[in-house]
Amino acid sequence: MINVEFQNLFIPTLLCLFSLLCFVTFFSKKPKDSSDLPPSPPSMPIIGHLHLLLSSLIHKSFQKISSKYGPLLHLRIFNVPILLVSSASVANEIFKSHDVNISSRGLPPIDESLFFGSSGFFSAPHGDYWKFMKKIVVAKLLGPQAIERSRALRAEEVERFYFELLEKAMKNETVEIRREAMKFTNNSTCKMIIGRRCWEENGEGERVRGLITESIALTKKVLFATLLRKPLEKLGIPLFKKEIMDISDRYNEVLESFLVEHEKNLEKHHQGKDLMDVLLEVKGDENSEYKITRDHIKSLFVELFLGGTDTSKQTIQWTMAQIINNSKVIERLREEMDCVVGKSRLIQENDLPNLPYLQAVIKEGLRMYPPVPLFGRRLQEGCKMGGFYVAEKTTLVVNGYAIMRDPNYWEDPDEFKPERFLASSKTRGREEEIGEQVLKYLSFGSGRRGCPGSNLAYIFLGTAIGMMIQCFDWRINGAKVNMEETLSGMVLTMAHPLKCTPVPRICCSFPVRH
């Protein structure tokens, strides 16, 4: 049974029901020939498949209907067509053969909002602005060379994370892993993009952190607003716009103050330029290929915080929960770390390539619990997909969660088995055989709009989880961690946040803070 948690949507939904009756009846266009469309599960009059979006676990409702009606489905929310992809072979086809055609998200911007608005990078269509900004983001923040340049900033944060846990361990305090992980990912990201930490209580950074949490909770509403905005605006219903603009205005206040501060210090930052310095220079450059505005810079920052910090935090929490539930995994991780890193120093970023089991554990955590279980694109032109005709402007929803648990492509998909990602794994042969025809690992999306932060994310995850296992044992209440899922906005999180007590490993006697 579908569990509807979204009381706030009842009033708009009821309004929609009645108002859109006229709209759909009189104005919606029917496809010329619907015989070529992918199959469609039974739908409700007028609202179509809206009820599936009202489920508290949308990715699971989608997974359920896909396993019943097929891996490529045609859904309809009022008159908005959606193509739901839940198969690794169709994912392979669309990302290999139609990548440009699906390289826009097609989110109608929420006007001047700093998130999902018209100045955004995430929602920008695949065009000049997106290409220009992507080059800068890769060159200055997320590409391998940029990551190498900022390594020292992150090393300090890993060490700080370790000392904070140690302090709590000494007091026998229980910690909430997601809070500690958020602090770590937030401060590391802030240092890389605005040159300073952002977790000072009551400071501006604290406000940004609070705003991130509020925005994530709002992402489900943003999805509704973007899917239904056009038809509803014609009827004069501004879905959630006030809430979205309220958060955007508060972001604006904080980010404007960061910008002003950076403008004042631009001259002083000659050597250690952060991303904000670079973007301000580009903004002031008369000869720049693309003229960017203050809103472009602010929107990018909001999206980097949103896209980078919460996702990494959730993965740290899910993966730690899996590790704690599997004592054999802890043993094997420790063996590997003791051998590669030793006991006299803390794990570092350049150890990660030599820790294949740790990497496999992280990949497996991301496979089973991808923080972004569903991601969306929009077709620019009509085309054939999976043998069916899909019309232009159709919204494409890829269910990465379902694809990464598809029993046709993953052995024991609901079991935590990091070994599957090791080169020597017995199952590897079969996986490589089918690897060419399918795209079955989608934690970071795929194609040109795939996540540009995946390398940085693997570093955050590897160093944080590595340190927590290298230096501490973890005590929990009860025998096993409860792995029940919930969605916070559209982000997959634990229904019961992981709380545990760190116990320093006696054998680790390092390092002394200078």
Ligand code: HEM
């Ligand atoms: C565990 C961590 C992360 C996960 C699971 C994740 C996942 C994703 C996914 C699924 C997408 C959509 C991809 C698609 O449409 O194909 C995405 C996009 C994006 N991510 Fe990440 N991400 C993570 C970390 C990061 C980090 C650390 C950053 C940067 C600081 C980042 C920045 C972005 C940006 C800017 C986009 C939009 C790309 C575009 O539209 O061109 N992400 N991410």
